[in-house]
Amino acid sequence: xxxxxxxxxxxxxxxxxxxxxxxxxxxxxxxxxxxxxxxxxxxxxxxxxxxxxxxxxxxxxxxxxxxxxxxxxxxxxxxxxxxxxxxxxxxxxxxxxxxxxxxxxxxxxxxxxxxxxxxxxxxxxxxxxxxxxxxxxxxxxxxxxxxxxxxxxxxxxxxxxxxxx
Amino acid sequence: xxxxxxxxxxxxxxxxxxxxxxxxxxxxxxxxxxxxxxxxxxxxxxxxxxxxxxxxxxxxxxxxxxxxxxxxxxxxxxxxxxxxxxxxxxxxxxxxxxxxxxxxxxxxxxxxxxxxxxxxxxxxxxxxxxxxxxxxxxxxxxxxxxxxxxxxxxxxxxxxxxxxxxxxxxxxxxxxxxxxxxxxxxxxxxxxxxxxxxxxxxxxxxxxxxxxxxxxxxxxxxxxxxxxxxxxxxxxxxxxxxxxxxxxxxxxxxxxx
Numbered sequence: 001x002x003x004x005x006x007x008x009x010x011x012x013x014x015x016x017x018x019x020x021x022x023x024x025x026x027x028x029x030x031x032x033x034x035x036x037x038x039x040x041x042x043x044x045x046x047x048x049x050x051x052x053x054x055x056x057x058x059x060x061x062x063x064x065x066x067x068x069x070x071x072x073x074x075x076x077x078x079x080x081x082x083x084x085x086x087x088x089x090x091x092x093x094x095x096x097x098x099x100x101x102x103x104x105x106x107x108x109x110x111x112x113x114x115x116x117x118x119x120x121x122x123x124x125x126x127x128x129x130x131x132x133x134x135x136x137x138x139x140x141x142x143x144x145x146x147x148x149x150x151x152x153x154x155x156x157x158x159x160x161x162x163x164x165x
Numbered sequence: 166x167x168x169x170x171x172x173x174x175x176x177x178x179x180x181x182x183x184x185x186x187x188x189x190x191x192x193x194x195x196x197x198x199x200x201x202x203x204x205x206x207x208x209x210x211x212x213x214x215x216x217x218x219x220x221x222x223x224x225x226x227x228x229x230x231x232x233x234x235x236x237x238x239x240x241x242x243x244x245x246x247x248x249x250x251x252x253x254x255x256x257x258x259x260x261x262x263x264x265x266x267x268x269x270x271x272x273x274x275x276x277x278x279x280x281x282x283x284x285x286x287x288x289x290x291x292x293x294x295x296x297x298x299x300x301x302x303x304x305x306x307x308x309x310x311x312x313x314x315x316x317x318x319x320x321x322x323x324x325x326x327x328x329x330x331x332x333x334x335x336x337x338x339x340x341x342x343x344x345x346x347x348x349x350x351x352x353x354x355x356x357x358x359x360x361x362x363x364x365x366x367x368x369x370x371x372x373x374x375x376x377x378x379x380x381x382x383x384x385x386x387x388x389x390x391x392x393x394x395x396x397x398x399x400x401x402x403x404x405x406x407x408x409x410x411x412x413x414x415x416x417x418x419x420x421x422x
Contacts, residue, residue: 140384
């Protein structure tokens with residue numbers, strides 16, 4: 001874990017977030033916040049994984065961090081929470097797992113001897129399950145703040161916190 | 166006489182609510198968000214609102230508190246891309262309707278304004294999304310060569326998709342075209358073995374098509390208990406994933422990788 005690798009794991013997710021933010025046509029005022037949240041998301045995932053956490057748990061933690069950050073972002077920049085949350089977590093989309101799953105599935109349809117078949121099937125199952133669970137943990141993680149506070153909008157959550165400090 | 170004015174008012178208000186709801190549905194809000202926003206506006210005007218939300222149609226019933234007038238209508242929602250600027254604008258509008266006691270005219274004017282808000286310039290979208298895919302490639306572990314290939318493949322693929330959308334092809338076919346175009350370009354790298362891990366460029370060159378919003382909305386709908394909508398959105402996301410995979414598979418077949 002060097003300074004350079006930490007920097008890289010903040011820079012690239014942040015750039016990915018901005019790309020998707022523009023694709024989703026977010027308001028101008030939110031772009032800079034999404035850049036920062038993408039970086040924090042990448043950092044959280046990288047550091048937790050460096051400490052030996054599994055990719056599913058690490059993604060879950062990073063998504064929770066993004067979820068909480070998006071509450072205050074929504075309050076300050078006057079946009080719904082998921083305008084910030086969805087572009088920020090997009091860099092954690094399990095692209096590698098899904099790609100390997102797809103390649104494996106294509107291989108499974110071809111003529112394989114039983115040993116090869118078992119090996120490919122093993123890869124497909126493992127990669128496919130990882131992809132599904134990472135996706136699940138991201139979506140659940142992002143909505144954790146809303147689930148815990150039982151409110152649907154950032155303004156209500158902030159109002160709740162202010163009432164009961 | 167006064168009664169009929171009031172009836173017109175209810176009908177007009179109902180149509181505005183339906184318009185707002187269908188805009189939210191078309192541009193990527195989840196079901197809970199639609200329900201909350203419409204309820205907030207209806208409450209500000211003192212109406213009771215009952216709502217049936219499905220992926221392609223909205224059904225709405227409003228009545229005023231003393232049950233004098235009611236309004237029922239069904240509206241088709243057309244599928245569009247994601248547009249968070251509009252969704253965010255509508256959310257802000259709903260709060261201001263409550264706090265500033267807007268009239269129906271003001272709401273209609275604001276909806277028109279929000280609908281005419283510009284997108285980012287096309288070249289900016291193309292460049293930034295390509296940059297995002299370059300970043301994905303780097304996160305996978307690709308080097309400079311793979312990153313530039315991913316950049317180029319995304320640029321062309323997204324351009325193809327935008328053109329296909331303009332020509333109003335089926336949305337899934339648009340994604341298939343884009344995936345095919347991107348993977349045909351990045352597949353060249355694999356075919357001619359450019360760089361250390363050309364397959365990284367191949368795998369990441371289609372990631373900009375990933376249905377992030379439908380899948381996240383699908384899970385959040387299911388968690389909120391809108392299970393039908395969640396399943397429909399999930400299925401929509403899965404078909405997009407399938408279209409991407411189909412494009413990739415066709416490139417694999419063409420290049421015999």
